[in-house]
């Protein structure tokens with residue numbers, strides 16, 4: 308981002324567009340990774356998980372401690388982030404959510420929103436009490452700046468993070484469309500009653516979905532940590548990004564989350580460079596509002612239900 | 615491998631604690647077809663849902679052969695040989711008809727050859743859906759989707775089949791296809807069937823015994839011939855009761 312828009316010549320402008328497009332896509336891949344689990348869980352259980360951002364936050368803390376307290380290498384810290392996210396997500400499902408959807412009360416959906424919101428507040432408070440509000444940093448996997456075609460500048464960390472995100476989302480696609488677990492998830496998404504009468508074990512596959520959801524959120528946060536900071540309320544930003552992605556892409560859609568994540572990244576970077584810097588978060592909201600006004604079911608409409 | 619079923623004092627309540635099913639008794643020998651009729655809201659669907667584990671049983675007993683099964687999770691009930699085709703749509707709309715059928719054998723999915731053969735056999739059961747096995751189920755007509763659900767319910771070779779208004783909303787041609795298959799099942803003596811029906815006449819033709827439910831309880835019962843003869847007075851009785859609907 309060293310090139311300024313005020314150089315004015317046509318080729319410079321083109322180069323700036325290419326540079327910001329690439330930066331946007333790299334950022335967007337991480338948004339998609341962050342959001343896709345939220346979407347998966349919503350599709351399968353109709354649970355809007357307000358604690359999703361804290362899965363990410365706790366994942367990044369795990370990564371930081373893996374490096375600073377245990378001296379692990381950066382790649383192992385990422386595994387720690389995914390494992391921590393997955394574990395917290397699994398516990399959330401078993402301890403907080405399952406009692407609600409197993410109960411006979413009405414309006415379970417509303418209760419899950421309240422319960423996950425309270426859990427999110429609790430996790431932020433607990434993390435603050437235990438670890439303080441210090442902004443922490445994490446070393447990346449590839450601390451170098453790369454230069455392509457003379458004018459595209461990228462940090463190695465961003466490239467690694469994007470590649471990991473795309474590989475993970477690709478793996479999720481493979482799981483969803485090629486494995487029994489994926490078939491069970493799709494069945495649960497398309498007809499909970501149908502899934503139940505053919506004998507699909509909702510508890511087992513809900514657990515799997517939470518494991519994936521938490522692992523992806525934790526990993527995304529671990530990959531973002533070298534580019535940003537780690538602190539107890541960082542999950543709030545993560546949740547907002549994930550919600551924007553899920554609303555744009557359609558609740559329950561994995562392909563939608565991927566496309567919407569990339570779109571959000573590009574819109575944020577383009578807005579920051581070409582409109583005005585300092586409003587990065589606002590461009591995402593503007594995009595979301597535009598989508599809600601024009602296509603309330605998400606950009607991918609009916610496809611949104613297909614997971 | 616069909617089994618007898620014995621239901622004793624079955625009670626079911628949904629979210630609130632109001633019991634919708636208030637002590638129903640029903641007995642069906644192995645390989646028989648039992649029709650369950652009654653006015654709208656009588657609790658026919660609730661009875662099947664209670665047996666299938668889809669609605670919460672609050673009291674009572676369901677014996678499948680010698681085994682008590684009430685309150686078991688649906689996963690175990692399916693493994694025990696119960697197949698439920700609900701009244702509401704339960705098709706997987708974004709999957710093909712063939713994929714829907716394949717999921718009907720979910721509990722035995724590791725037996726590849728058996729499952730392939732079952733999917734093929736059940737895909738061929740109904741002429742109205744046979745040409746559309748590779749179409750998305752959600753793109754078929756409502757009646758065709760119902761046939762997909764019935765076929766899916768047969769894939770797992772159940773020993774107890776629970777059918778909730780399988781012919782509601784079907785064209786006359788499709789209704790005939792369903793009843794032809796029910797007659798075939800009966801002939802093969804491989805499954806016990808509980809059949810909830812609004813098409814009372816058709817149901818009585820294939821049924822061995824008939825149970826009449828009203829207001830969440832047993833109203834009357836008898837052999838198909840017996841109930842056919844008394845049908846008019848039975849229906850008149852429903853209509854005289856408060857809050858009961860009318861039957862076609």
Ligand SMILES: Nc1ncnc2c1ncn2[C@@H]1O[C@H](COP(=O)(O)OP(=O)(O)OP(=O)(O)O)[C@@H](O)[C@H]1O
Pocket residue numbers: 628629634652653654655656657658659660661701
């Ligand atoms: N999920 C539910 N939650 C609460 N009440 C329900 C639920 N499903 C059904 N009921 C109530 O239970 C009663 C019996 O419903 P049920 O569907 O068993 O009747 P039915 O005999 O199958 O009627 P129909 O012929 O219209 O299908 C009705 O009064 C209905 O309002």
Ligand SMILES: [Mg+2]
Pocket residue numbers: 658659660701778
């Ligand atoms: Mg009914």
